[in-house]
Amino acid sequence: MVLALALTVRQRIPYGNKEKVTIVGLCTAPYVMARIGLLDRYRCTLHWENLASFREEMPALLVTNNLFEIDGNRITCSGGTAPIDMMLELIREHFDQDTMMAVAEQFVHERARPSDESQKMAEHVLTSRQSPKLAEAIQIMQNHIDDPLSTNEVAEIADVSLRQLERLFKKYKNTTPQRYYLFLRLQQARRLLLQTSLSVLQVTIATGFSSQSHFTKCYRDLFHHTPGSERKNMKITQKKSHNETV
DNA sequence: ATAAGTGCATGTCGAAGACA
DNA sequence: TGTCTTCGACATGCACTTAT
Numbered sequence: 150m151v152l153a154l155a156l157t158v159r160q161r162i163p164y165g166n167k168e169k170v171t172i173v174g175l176c177t178a179p180y181v182m183a184r185i186g187l188l189d190r191y192r193c194t195l196h197w198e199n200l201a202s203f204r205e206e207m208p209a210l211l212v213t214n215n216l217f218e219i220d221g222n223r224i225t226c227s228g229g230t231a232p233i234d235m236m237l238e239l240i241r242e243h244f245d246q247d248t249m250m251a252v253a254e255q256f257v258h259e260r261a262r263p264s265d266e267s268q269k270m271a272e273h274v275l276t277s278r279q280s281p282k283l284a285e286a287i288q289i290m291q292n293h294i295d296d297p298l299s300t301n302e303v304a305e306i307a308d309v310s311l312r313q314l315e316r317l318f319k320k321y322k323n324t325t326p327q328r329y330y331l332f333l334r335l336q337q338a339r340r341l342l343l344q345t346s347l348s349v350l351q352v353t354i355a356t357g358f359s360s361q362s363h364f365t366k367c368y369r370d371l372f373h374h375t376p377g378s379e380r381k382n383m384k385i386t387q388k389k390s391h392n393e394t395v
Numbered sequence: 396a397t398a399a400g401t402g403c404a405t406g407t408c409g410a411a412g413a414c415a
Numbered sequence: 416t417g418t419c420t421t422c423g424a425c426a427t428g429c430a431c432t433t434a435t
Contacts (some may be wrong), residue, residue, distance in 0.1 A: 215413055218435080265428095299419070299420090300420065301419085302403080302421080309405095309408060310405070310407090311420090312405075312406065312407080312421095312422090313406075315420085315421070316404085317403085319422095325420075325421060325422095326420085326421095327413095327414095327419085327420060329419080344421090363414085363415075
């Protein structure tokens with residue numbers, strides 16, 4: 150049922166208040182949804198190729214670069230393989246983590262990506278166009294999440310001076326290389342916390358932190374809650390969804 | 396054709412602050 | 416507290432334009 154939802158653009162007209170309406174839009178379908186006002190005050194996303202023009206055309210909408218957005222009964226998705234991730238997230242919400250993983254396995258889908266994961270390919274393509282050296286540096290960082298390199302080493306491998314690398318990050322990412330690197334590691338940490346049963350200590354090590362307290366501090370600074378509470382919340386949400394479906 | 400001016404990307408250095 | 420990171424200031428090189 151969820152798969153059917155994920156693969157169609159669906160709009161059901163409610164009869165009074167009796168019927169629960171779920172509206173799903175894929176790829177460029179949010180254009181239609183936005184034009185008839187279905188996305189007013191809702192977060193939404195669409196395929197990266199259409200993001201810029203969509204934002205320009207609909208400046209009042211809350212458009213994100215995420216893989217998919219589930220905001221109340223408005224569900225939008227960027228397209229490509231993202232509907233599978235969206236479907237898995239809905240399965241996780243309505244059933245549990247194990248069922249979600251079993252379905253993912255059926256689809257030979259190695260890793261269910263969370264909704265807030267950006268459309269990485271789009272970012273990578275855009276960054277490559279803006280600055281190949283910057284894209285290379287980011288790739289190097291992504292390849293060294295568990296054993297972080299110094300900014301100097303990243304610059305050396307990318308064959309660019311440290312100062313120039315700093316300028317590129319400032320210009321295109323509006324941050325410093327170190328902060329961006331930290332952001333990548335914390336994003337990975339969050340994925341590990343939500344999608345695996347690794348302990349917080351194991352996640353700490355897997356993302357290149359030498360001290361768990363330092364990891365927790367950095368995590369809280371970015372996500373506004375600790376790794377422990379993040380996992381606790383996820384388990385509570387899963388339990389609730391499971392009880393509702395039973 | 397050529398010198399001078401301009402803008403941009405890049406490199407070097409050092410001071411200040413942050414991190415582990 | 417030593418090391419690392421960031422950032423401002425200044426210098427250099429290159430491409431392009433303009434005036435002579």
